[in-house]
Amino acid sequence: MRFLSEINSPADLRQLKVEDLQEVADEVRQFIIDTCSRIGGHTGASLGAVELAVAMHYVFDTPKDRLVWDVGHQAYAHKILTGRRDELHTIKQDGGLSGFLKRDESEYDTFGAGHASTSISAALGMAVARDTKKEDFHVCAMIGDSSLAGGMAMEGINQAGHLKSRLIVLLNDNGMSIAPAVGSLSGYLNRIKEAQSYQHIKEEIGDALGSVPGIGSSLRRAAKSFKDAIAAAVLPGALVNELGFKYIGYVDGHDVAMLVRALEEAKKIDDGPVIVHALTTKGKGFPNPEKSYYAYHATGPFDPKTGLPYRSSKANAPTYTQVFGDTMCELMAKDDSIVALTAAMPDGTGVDKVLEKFPERSYDVGIAEQHAITFCAGMACEGLKPVAAIYSTFLQRAFDQVIHDVCLQDLNVTLAMDRAGIVGADGPTHHGLLDIAYLRGYPNIVLMAPKDEAEMRDMMLTAIEHPGPAAIRYPRGNGFGVDISAEPKKIEIGKAEILREGPDAVIIAYGSMVYPAIDAAKLLEKQGTSVTVVNARFVKPFDEDLILDLVRSSQLIVTVEEAYLAAGFGSAVLELLEEKGVSDKIKVVRMGVPDEIVTHGDPKKLLAQYGLDADGIAAAVNKALDGQVEQPTNTRIRAVK
Numbered sequence: 085m086r087f088l089s090e091i092n093s094p095a096d097l098r099q100l101k102v103e104d105l106q107e108v109a110d111e112v113r114q115f116i117i118d119t120c121s122r123i124g125g126h127t128g129a130s131l132g133a134v135e136l137a138v139a140m141h142y143v144f145d146t147p148k149d150r151l152v153w154d155v156g157h158q159a160y161a162h163k164i165l166t167g168r169r170d171e172l173h174t175i176k177q178d179g180g181l182s183g184f185l186k187r188d189e190s191e192y193d194t195f196g197a198g199h200a201s202t203s204i205s206a207a208l209g210m211a212v213a214r215d216t217k218k219e220d221f222h223v224c225a226m227i228g229d230s231s232l233a234g235g236m237a238m239e240g241i242n243q244a245g246h247l248k249s250r251l252i253v254l255l256n257d258n259g260m261s262i263a264p265a266v267g268s269l270s271g272y273l274n275r276i277k278e279a280q281s282y283q284h285i286k287e288e289i290g291d292a293l294g295s296v297p298g299i300g301s302s303l304r305r306a307a308k309s310f311k312d313a314i315a316a317a318v319l320p321g322a323l324v325n326e327l328g329f330k331y332i333g334y335v336d337g338h339d340v341a342m343l344v345r346a347l348e349e350a351k352k353i354d355d356g357p358v359i360v361h362a363l364t365t366k367g368k369g370f371p372n373p374e375k376s377y378y379a380y381h382a383t384g385p386f387d388p389k390t391g392l393p394y395r396s397s398k399a400n401a402p403t404y405t406q407v408f409g410d411t412m413c414e415l416m417a418k419d420d421s422i423v424a425l426t427a428a429m430p431d432g433t434g435v436d437k438v439l440e441k442f443p444e445r446s447y448d449v450g451i452a453e454q455h456a457i458t459f460c461a462g463m464a465c466e467g468l469k470p471v472a473a474i475y476s477t478f479l480q481r482a483f484d485q486v487i488h489d490v491c492l493q494d495l496n497v498t499l500a501m502d503r504a505g506i507v508g509a510d511g512p513t514h515h516g517l518l519d520i521a522y523l524r525g526y527p528n529i530v531l532m533a534p535k536d537e538a539e540m541r542d543m544m545l546t547a548i549e550h551p552g553p554a555a556i557r558y559p560r561g562n563g564f565g566v567d568i569s570a571e572p573k574k575i576e577i578g579k580a581e582i583l584r585e586g587p588d589a590v591i592i593a594y595g596s597m598v599y600p601a602i603d604a605a606k607l608l609e610k611q612g613t614s615v616t617v618v619n620a621r622f623v624k625p626f627d628e629d630l631i632l633d634l635v636r637s638s639q640l641i642v643t644v645e646e647a648y649l650a651a652g653f654g655s656a657v658l659e660l661l662e663e664k665g666v667s668d669k670i671k672v673v674r675m676g677v678p679d680e681i682v683t684h685g686d687p688k689k690l691l692a693q694y695g696l697d698a699d700g701i702a703a704a705v706n707k708a709l710d711g712q713v714e715q716p717t718n719t720r721i722r723a724v725k
């Protein structure tokens with residue numbers, strides 16, 4: 085590495101000549117490939133944004149000038165150039181760098197990210213603060229073409245054009261989301277590209293004709309007016325003329341010198357926002373990218389020569405996501421009013437299979453969770469049975485749509501909330517720990533969580549056949565390998581299931597915590613303590629009768645959930661006891677995630693840290709039975725009299 089080993093901050097980069105920057109980019113790219121081939125990561129997304137990061141840190145006086153990255157999954161080059169090169173190998177691992185942007189990780193991470201489409205609003209806020217405080221620095225938002233289509237980005241653009249703020253938006257246009265980009269904005273960007281290519285051809289023809297004596301100049305004039313017509317109609321288009329943005333582009337997003345020129349031009353524009361349109365290739369430089377068109381957005385470890393994944397020990401059990409996709413296909417084959425939907429995560433949610441099998445009844449709406457839910461509500465109004473498969477964390481975006489458009493109107497929309505719980509490496513922005521809390525407080529919705537993949541199939545049918553809103557939460561990763569060959573059958577809504585009985589205590593577990601609760605019961609049995617284990621199945625409506633029965637017959641209830649304790653499943657139990665005037669009759673210990681940010685890392689270790697595994701549950705039962713109400717700091721188990 086001729087340059088990279090000497091670059092410890094962007095100031096070092098800025099000492100170099102423009103002519104050297106392409107080589108710097110090559111070195112950064114190789115560094116990313118070497119690192120990600122060992123540990124995995126958002127490889128393809130980051131490889132596509134290498135030159136953008138080099139050019140931005142070269143042109144802008146960072147950290148005084150503010151770079152705001154959208155999502156942040158493509159910012160590995162930014163991390164490398166801002167003093168984190170030697171730590172890149174720790175990314176997404178216990179105690180290591182975050183996979184996204186984090187304000188307390190670096191002064192160059194001006195705005196935390198992980199969810200899409202936030203950069204323009206945040207950058208505009210910084211630009212307005214700068215102007216209000218009469219300061220002087222540049223603000224540049226870096227956003228991908230699919231994130232640009234997110235509602236929030238559009239709202240930011242709308243206000244930026246109106247305020248005429250000095251703001252630069254660098255568009256990283258690779259035509260891809262995780263899957264191929266969808267929607268009419270993507271079509272619009274393609275038309276800009278096509279029109280410009282055509283224009284270049286025309287320009288060349290015009291120049292050639294101009295050199296032909298006699299006839300050349302008139303044809304050249306014609307070519308030029310044709311070019312102008314296209315430019316007026318397509319090039320500046322809505323963004324420039326209607327929304328108050330200037331436009332520079334497109335530029336080759338892998339040509340650092342060209343990017344530097346474009347960004348220098350953008351810096352000169354001081355009377356309003358400007359968009360610099362850079363064309364990039366996702367996974368640029370990834371070995372053998374043609375093997376899979378989107379598998380390299382994020383990868384596991386791979387062979388740096390062939391790009392092929394290293395074989396990992398494959399679990400036998402299918403993932404919940406796979407079971408969801410297969411079950412949707414089964415159910416949709418029998419009922420043609422069922423419709424499937426994903427918001428830019430076809431692969432991550434299992435909807436890819438459905439899109440393939442039922443293209444006329446399945447939709448990828450792009451990064452548009454809010455629209456997705458109201459779109460489902462509209463379909464439900466007309467008698468369809470939409471199923472929206474959205475990660476728990478991303479559904480947070482659509483909270484009001486779930487409440488106002490779906491629940492208030494009691495519409496038959498099923499929310500399939502994948503990645504509910506602690507997701508691990510992606511960390512705080514991606515943990516799905518809030519869905520119980522944010523959905524439990526409003527009428528009409530049925531909330532459920534399966535103990536395993538077979539029960540998930542039953543719950544899917546139950547939710548779809550339920551005439552009102554219903555949500556199912558299920559975790560990231562593999563099921564338990566239970567038999568899933570039986571036809572899905574409906575479960576009685578609001579009925580819990582007793583899995584084993586014992587007189588000493590009751591563990592009521594919700595969803596992913598049921599099997600660990602059973603294992604805890606087995607551990608306790610060996611120690612001479614015999615407990616009842618209940619698979620709660622529903623948090624709303626709740627099996628009130630069963631819980632009140634258990635209150636009468638036991639001395640201790642331990643509730644366990646993979647979610648925040650506040651407003652969670654355990655809270656629902658406490659509320660019931662209080663409402664029925666029996667809260668003084670039994671001790672309740674709630675196990676879940678306390679009021680703190682859960683970091684990134686190995687999910688098993690993180691769960692253990694909060695006592696959410698068999699050992700932790702058994703320990704909590706023992707402590708509570710021993711009358712110890714003192715909370716260990718790591719588990720924050722609360723005893724309530």
Ligand SMILES: Cc1ncc(C[n+]2csc(CCOP(=O)(O)OP(=O)(O)O)c2C)c(N)n1
Binds near residue numbers: 478
């Ligand atoms: C609100 C939200 N929904 C979904 C995602 C999952 N997600 C992460 S990156 C990504 C694709 C982003 O595409 P684009 O903005 O074009 O950037 P690229 O990865 O192509 O560089 C998606 C859908 C997210 N981070 N946030």
